[in-house]
Amino acid sequence: MLRILVCIKQVPNTTEISVDRETGLLNRERAAAVLNPFDETALEIALRIKARTGGDGAEVIALTMGPEAARAVLLDAAGLGVDRCVHLCDAAFRGSDTYATAKILAAAAKKLGPDLIICGRQAIDGDTAQVGPSMAEQLHWPEAAYVTALPQLHPAKTSMTLCRTLDGVEEELRVPLPAVITVQKSAAEPRLPSYQLRAAMTEKIERWDLKTLGLAKEDCGLAGSKTRVSRTFTPPPRPLCTMLPEGDILALRASLKITEGGKA
Numbered sequence: 001m002l003r004i005l006v007c008i009k010q011v012p013n014t015t016e017i018s019v020d021r022e023t024g025l026l027n028r029e030r031a032a033a034v035l036n037p038f039d040e041t042a043l044e045i046a047l048r049i050k051a052r053t054g055g056d057g058a059e060v061i062a063l064t065m066g067p068e069a070a071r072a073v074l075l076d077a078a079g080l081g082v083d084r085c086v087h088l089c090d091a092a093f094r095g096s097d098t099y100a101t102a103k104i105l106a107a108a109a110k111k112l113g114p115d116l117i118i119c120g121r122q123a124i125d126g127d128t129a130q131v132g133p134s135m136a137e138q139l140h141w142p143e144a145a146y147v148t149a150l151p152q153l154h155p156a157k158t159s160m161t162l163c164r165t166l167d168g169v170e171e172e173l174r175v176p177l178p179a180v181i182t183v184q185k186s187a188a189e190p191r192l193p194s195y196q197l198r199a200a201m202t203e204k205i206e207r208w209d210l211k212t213l214g215l216a217k218e219d220c221g222l223a224g225s226k227t228r229v230s231r232t233f234t235p236p237p238r239p240l241c242t243m244l245p246e247g248d249i250l251a252l253r254a255s256l257k258i259t260e261g262g263k264a
């Protein structure tokens with residue numbers, strides 16, 4: 001059976017978020033928490049691949065790392081129809097940067113044994129787009145980022161064909177499995193959730209901690225992170241621009257000896 005692991009993140013709704021002028025930090029608690037929109041697409045892609053295997057030829061597992069409240073995104077995934085939900089929750093995970101986050105998710109992947117890991121292109125709060133590729137690196141698996149369409153699984157289920165767009169160039173790739181991919185929102189329109197499916201999963205969400213993953217405290221959180229944030233600040237506002245009438249621009253160009261080609 002093909003096993004697909006979808007990594008999903010709970011994020012603050014960035015349309016509601018503001019910055020604390022005193023501390024320069026995000027006011028996360030004031031914004032509603034939602035499922036990262038790119039991860040909704042990742043779930044949809046996984047469920048469509050499963051449907052193409054005839055339904056019972058694949059298993060879709062949703063995985064999140066986050067505090068107690070992050071359980072809510074697993075229920076969102078359950079409502080879309082995933083088979084299994086795993087919540088990585090431990091005080092030791094707090095303060096993890098993208099490297100440590102990827103290490104924790106990769107440790108869970110090793111236990112779950114997926115053929116394919118699907119991540120969103122990026123999280124709308126952190127915005128780094130690093131977690132998927134970093135997981136692939138830590139698992140020593142091939143990785144394809146920015147996938148733009150439903151992957152075509154080959155009959156033996158040992159490889160697939162992917163499409164992606166990089167810098168305006170369309171690429172078609174053949175990728176051996178197991179692999180990690182990250183998906184663009186344009187890859188698939190997410191389905192509507194079912195409240196019955198969501199309710200059926202409420203008691204079945206698995207919760208794994210540091211011990212379950214077999215990681216040491218030093219691998220996680222700030223101790224396991226390669227990044228140190230030395231300061232956060234709001235950049236000073238740029239000076240207001242002044243619109244010049246066309247005549248003034250021509251005079252200015254002449255005084256600076258700027259020719260039509262733009263060179264002085």
Ligand SMILES: Cc1cc2nc3c(=O)[nH]c(=O)nc-3n(C[C@H](O)[C@H](O)[C@H](O)COP(=O)(O)OP(=O)(O)OC[C@H]3O[C@@H](n4cnc5c(N)ncnc54)[C@H](O)[C@@H]3O)c2cc1C
Nearest residue numbers: 007065095096097098101119120122123126128129130131
């Ligand atoms: C020093 C430091 C300390 C930090 N401390 C904290 C903290 O205490 N609390 C906190 O919330 N953040 C913290 N962060 C931010 C945290 O590291 C990132 O939010 C996290 O690593 C994901 O990075 P990203 O948001 O850029 O995700 P991206 O790399 O942009 O995400 C890409 C994809 O990876 C997957 N993904 C990302 N994160 C998760 C996740 N948690 N679970 C499952 N799938 C995921 C999703 O599929 C997502 O679409 C800290 C960062 C640094 C540098």
